[in-house]
Amino acid sequence: MLPGCAVVPSQTMGISDPLPSWNEGEAKARVLSFVSQVTDQSGDAFVPVEARIAVFDHDGTLMIEQPDVVQFEFIYERIRYLAEDHPEWTSTQPYQAILADDKKYLSGLNYGQKGGVIVVAQTGITHEEFTAAVQLFLNTAKDLRFSRRYTQLVYQPMIELIRLLHSESFQVYVVSGGGIDFIRAFSEEIYAIPKDHVVGSSWRTSLEEQDNRWVVMRKPGFNSLNVGKNKPLNIHLHVGRRPILAVGNSDGDIQMLQYTSDQQHSLVLLLQHDDARREYEYLNDSVRSRETGIREGWQVISMEQDFSVIFAEE
């Protein structure tokens, strides 16, 4: 090669690296090779545009989920806002702990124990009121460790992967155990993923008349809790096709990842939180998905080794 010449470009990606925040290694190579193969019209693994479906889990896959899932920070903030009308909360758990910002007490609760709080904070209001509350929270609240807004604590390498997939005519969906309307409040701005490409847990709703106009009211009680087996079932309901690329990080993603790897010409990526220095280390939470992934040939991604950058603009 002549001095000063550009590095020989990969076959389909052009000269510039579409994944600059990924270190060279097996994970990056396998992602690039997969995208190249399924979009190569002359190859055996070609997938037509309409079947290029990619699904991403949200918390811990696209956005930070430690010390707590961001939606819980929102829920606690809403409880503090609503507390004015509920003097009894100062002496009732877990409200008391939320109002006192007792993180230790809260971190000891499981989902069942947080149940009432989740309902009270997020239902009994219209969709418009809920979305406004989410956006107010995201525009003001900050993560303590990183002193950044939560929407700035999304993983830059994943943003680059979404961008690459969009440029190769993939339809990219977020498929989250988190609330569908919570994520829709920022998915377009942060991920360039339109609202109808977000699948998540949902409340029951009712159509009610308010000021001579139909509004969607959020009701107590789950319509669907989008974890485990419900992830593939909701992909079926919302998307209507089996994905060829899936990205997850936890045991709640296993069925979605298997549902994807059951498809020919598919790639499954399992993100491992092993970087206590730049993010968090909590590998103990994903033992089962890691074992499944190794058995089924999924690509494990080490945040420590495979990501040169964790968050944008570091």
Added chain:
Amino acid sequence: MLPGCAVVPSQTMGISDPLPSWNEGEAKARVLSFVSQVTDQSGDAFVPVEARIAVFDHDGTLMIEQPDVVQFEFIYERIRYLAEDHPEWTSTQPYQAILADDKKYLSGLNYGQKGGVIVVAQTGITHEEFTAAVQLFLNTAKDLRFSRRYTQLVYQPMIELIRLLHSESFQVYVVSGGGIDFIRAFSEEIYAIPKDHVVGSSWRTSLEEQDNRWVVMRKPGFNSLNVGKNKPLNIHLHVGRRPILAVGNSDGDIQMLQYTSDQQHSLVLLLQHDDARREYEYLNDSVRSRETGIREGWQVISMEQDFSVIFAEE
């Protein structure tokens, strides 16, 4: 104007008419004016691309629904196919009437009386098996009056409207009381509407292992019956935005149409079946929606007067 010159083009549509199967008149003018206004960046009614959401009812709005909704013809065909394993059906109603093709008896049944048949014909099989059965039916069955396949009995003026909306960066959804998976089996081919842009009634589903692979099994029992108030609620769940254009033809569409007309810069179209000669006349089935439409300023479309062509390639 000089002899031989083209007619002066409308402001935004270019020289060729995007709706050639629509007669000139109020309906066509209002559709063209609406599309022109919401896409005119310098105008007061401009709507950004991400909010250009259009929803179409299916049966009777895009596809013929007389003498029976096409999905019922499929259901009857499936019952005849399954009858081999059910000798008792020859003496049990309504199976007996279906096997004998007793249209008079069947037309006298309401949805509740058809309930068991709807379940038996469409559940207890995987999604893949169901889709294959739908496609086999559509490739072989013909409407008796028109001697055409059902997928050729879609309204050409509506196909042109969908095409126009697509060309103006609208997201176009089918929102049907019919089965979501039934319509998805042909929506891409017939309407150029991708599967994830179809919203419809859905069965409960379960994720089951078959040949070492996850499959989606259709279970007895509705997940959602997509009529009336459930249409806006399912638009909210699947789309996440309020539409600015809605097209319907029956009383089951009223709330969806109102939910749309509650939005600024919106247009609601109500198709009226008043053409016994070229299609069917059954205005009595849509009295309430017509009254609502007249009161709320919706645009009524007369098939007889506003459509120069009903079906493609006539």
